[in-house]
Amino acid sequence: MRLLRDLGRRKLRSGLTITGITIGIMALVVFGSMANKIDALVKGGSDYYKDKVTVSAKGGYMGVGGVLSTRMVDQISALDGVDVVTADVAMLLSDEQSGVSMGTPPMISGSIAGADKGREKFQMFYATGRALTTQDEGSDVVVLGSDLARQDKASVGGTVTLRGVQFKVVGILEPTLTAPDNEAMVPMTAAQQLFVKTLPTLIADKLSANEIATGLVVYPKAGVDPQKIADEINAAISGVTPMTGKDFDKQIGAATSMLNAILIGIGLISLLVGGLSVINTTAMSVAERTREIGIKRAIGSSRWRIRREIVVESALIGLIGGLLGLGLGYLITTLGNDAGRESATILFDLTFGTAFSSVAFATILGALAGFIPAWGASRMDPVTALRYE
Amino acid sequence: MAILEGRNLRKTYRLSRRNTVEALKGVEISIEAGEMVAIMGPSGSGKSTLMHILGLLHAPDPNHGPAPELYLAGQNVASLSDNARTKIRARRMGFVFQDFNLIPTLTALENVLLACDYAGIRGKQAKQAGLEALALVGLAERADHKPSELSGGEQQRVAIARALVNKPEIILADEPTGNLDSDRSAEVLALFREFNREHGQTIVLVTHDAEVGEACDRVIRMRDGRIRDNGQRVATPAAAVTALPAVAVPA
Numbered sequence: 095m096r097l098l099r100d101l102g103r104r105k106l107r108s109g110l111t112i113t114g115i116t117i118g119i120m121a122l123v124v125f126g127s128m129a130n131k132i133d134a135l136v137k138g139g140s141d142y143y144k145d146k147v148t149v150s151a152k153g154g155y156m157g158v159g160g161v162l163s164t165r166m167v168d169q170i171s172a173l174d175g176v177d178v179v180t181a182d183v184a185m186l187l188s189d190e191q192s193g194v195s196m197g198t199p200p201m202i203s204g205s206i207a208g209a210d211k212g213r214e215k216f217q218m219f220y221a222t223g224r225a226l227t228t229q230d231e232g233s234d235v236v237v238l239g240s241d242l243a244r245q246d247k248a249s250v251g252g253t254v255t256l257r258g259v260q261f262k263v264v265g266i267l268e269p270t271l272t273a274p275d276n277e278a279m280v281p282m283t284a285a286q287q288l289f290v291k292t293l294p295t296l297i298a299d300k301l302s303a304n305e306i307a308t309g310l311v312v313y314p315k316a317g318v319d320p321q322k323i324a325d326e327i328n329a330a331i332s333g334v335t336p337m338t339g340k341d342f343d344k345q346i347g348a349a350t351s352m353l354n355a356i357l358i359g360i361g362l363i364s365l366l367v368g369g370l371s372v373i374n375t376t377a378m379s380v381a382e383r384t385r386e387i388g389i390k391r392a393i394g395s396s397r398w399r400i401r402r403e404i405v406v407e408s409a410l411i412g413l414i415g416g417l418l419g420l421g422l423g424y425l426i427t428t429l430g431n432d433a434g435r436e437s438a439t440i441l442f443d444l445t446f447g448t449a450f451s452s453v454a455f456a457t458i459l460g461a462l463a464g465f466i467p468a469w470g471a472s473r474m475d476p477v478t479a480l481r482y483e
Numbered sequence: 484m485a486i487l488e489g490r491n492l493r494k495t496y497r498l499s500r501r502n503t504v505e506a507l508k509g510v511e512i513s514i515e516a517g518e519m520v521a522i523m524g525p526s527g528s529g530k531s532t533l534m535h536i537l538g539l540l541h542a543p544d545p546n547h548g549p550a551p552e553l554y555l556a557g558q559n560v561a562s563l564s565d566n567a568r569t570k571i572r573a574r575r576m577g578f579v580f581q582d583f584n585l586i587p588t589l590t591a592l593e594n595v596l597l598a599c600d601y602a603g604i605r606g607k608q609a610k611q612a613g614l615e616a617l618a619l620v621g622l623a624e625r626a627d628h629k630p631s632e633l634s635g636g637e638q639q640r641v642a643i644a645r646a647l648v649n650k651p652e653i654i655l656a657d658e659p660t661g662n663l664d665s666d667r668s669a670e671v672l673a674l675f676r677e678f679n680r681e682h683g684q685t686i687v688l689v690t691h692d693a694e695v696g697e698a699c700d701r702v703i704r705m706r707d708g709r710i711r712d713n714g715q716r717v718a719t720p721a722a723a724v725t726a727l728p729a730v731a732v733p734a
Contacts, residue, residue: 389584392540394573394601396566477540480584
């Protein structure tokens with residue numbers, strides 16, 4: 095309490111120092127949250143692709159872009175070591191989606207419920223409503239990812255329009271922090287119908303809608319290396335690109351680790367600047383109080399006490415700055431995410447770990463910053479300190 | 484009995500590589516318990532340096548010749564560690580300076596309590612002692628004022644209260660009236676005189692002011708880093724240090 099009061103009595107200096115730390119920690123919180131979000135996205139994808147092989151048409155990517163046939167399901171099922179194969183249809187939610195975005199763009203995806211025979215380990219939780227079932231095939235119903243639902247202000251029982259067709263919302267997912275948050279999941283047949291409409295008429299006429307797939311998911315039997323299956327697929331079928339979890343990690347991981355490095359770099363620079371400003375202001379405020387330290391030493395304060403006073407005070411400044419920075423960072427990430435929701439771009443994921451370590455970092459940095467000048471001040475001869483002007 | 488006794492006290496300050504100042508060139512001094520002594524001399528005569536050594540703010544130089552000796556109530560304190568000297572300053576000595584040296588961000592009472600805190604007295608006991616010490620110097624009403632809200636004379640009285648609050652064996656004052664007009668000087672001097680007469684407090688004053696010297700039991704005169712005149716005691720000191728009324732005694 096006395097410490098807080100002392101800080102209050104040196105309003106300007108304490109205020110400036112705290113502001114410096116606040117800004118540094120705010121930057122750390124914001125950039126840290128951004129890196130968290132990217133990590134969660136990548137980890138979600140990495141976990142999803144780990145135990146399977148996804149097949150897309152050559153030139154397509156991650157099951158989007160080219161057209162495959164559902165007949166390939168049987169073809170691949172016959173390969174050695176393959177357990178289950180499912181087909182799905184995925185397309186962009188709208189053609190106006192720009193190719194550049196943080197994370198994954200909003201998608202429509204269709205698959206037959208239960209076709210994976212329980213092999214899919216990626217669990218989804220329903221905030222409201224229910225999952226799609228095989229009985230839904232043939233009807234226009236949809237399960238919405240959390241971000242899409244929020245963006246469309248959709249609720250179970252209401253309707254949404256996907257590529258010009260009205261769908262009844264039967265379920266809304268809990269946030270997963272990865273791709274499904276931006277997905278509208280529809281039955282396979284509905285997705286095939288929507289997909290055909292995206293194709294040029296000349297091509298569409300030659301296809302039967304119920305055979306269309308844009309991607310296949312291949313689940314290997316237990317103990318079979320997905321890479322072996324991918325090689326088999328390459329050998330057996332032409333015009334397709336199989337992709338394993340390792341391929342995903344290599345492609346996406348490389349791209350995002352670059353971005354992460356930049357973000358962490360910015361965060362670290364702001365920290366360094368923040369840290370130096372704490373050291374600087376603490377050193378200055380100790381120098382300003384040299385005489386005061388001399389008085390205290392003369393009337394009987396031990397060196398240890400002088401050190402403790404300065405270190406505790408600067409740690410307290412760090413703590414206050416850290417908490418304010420966290421508060422501001424929280425405000426920015428929350429406002430940012432709210433604004434981004436309109437375009438389904440969620441940029442930030444402020445985790446407890448990020449929040450806690452930012453504040454802890456500010457406090458420790460403050461204490462360390464105080465320690466250096468405190469050490470010097472406590473070593474000073476009391477008479478010299480007393481004469482200091 | 485001598486409460487402070489020093490022999491072979493020397494101090495050389497090094498101002499730069501080649502420029503050194505011999506502030507004390509071998510001083511022998513003895514101060515009796517209950518005495519009120521003035522140390523006088525022109526600027527640069529070494530009187531402040533001597534006070535700093537007597538107050539354990541400085542250690543005397545370890546001499547090439549005879550080793551320095553400094554006894555506080557019989558205990559040799561010439562070569563104690565910084566920690567041990569700090570403890571003695573906190574518990575057994577009180578300091579008053581020319582420019583008051585109060586902490587500007589603390590109130591009068593908080594300034595006084597700082598001395599209690601360093602001596603290991605805290606809480607209610609300290610607060611009571613602090614208020615009583617301020618009452619002794621006539622500033623009970625001003626306890627919650629900051630130094631900037633007090634006149635020079637009042638600030639110096641706060642500093643005296645701070646020096647007294649732990650009922651130290653010795654009070655050392657460096658030009659305590661140097662920044663005060665003659666009326667305020669007389670007040671401060673009267674306070675010292677009162678504590679010395681009524682409570683047997685040992686007081687060592689460094690001063691320029693002949694009037695201050697006259698008010699003391701004895702005047703020690705210095706010149707060029709040596710004591711020229713040890714002075715004659717003019718009054719009988721009180722027999723022993725008795726407790727200051729109602730001021731807490733450190734355990």
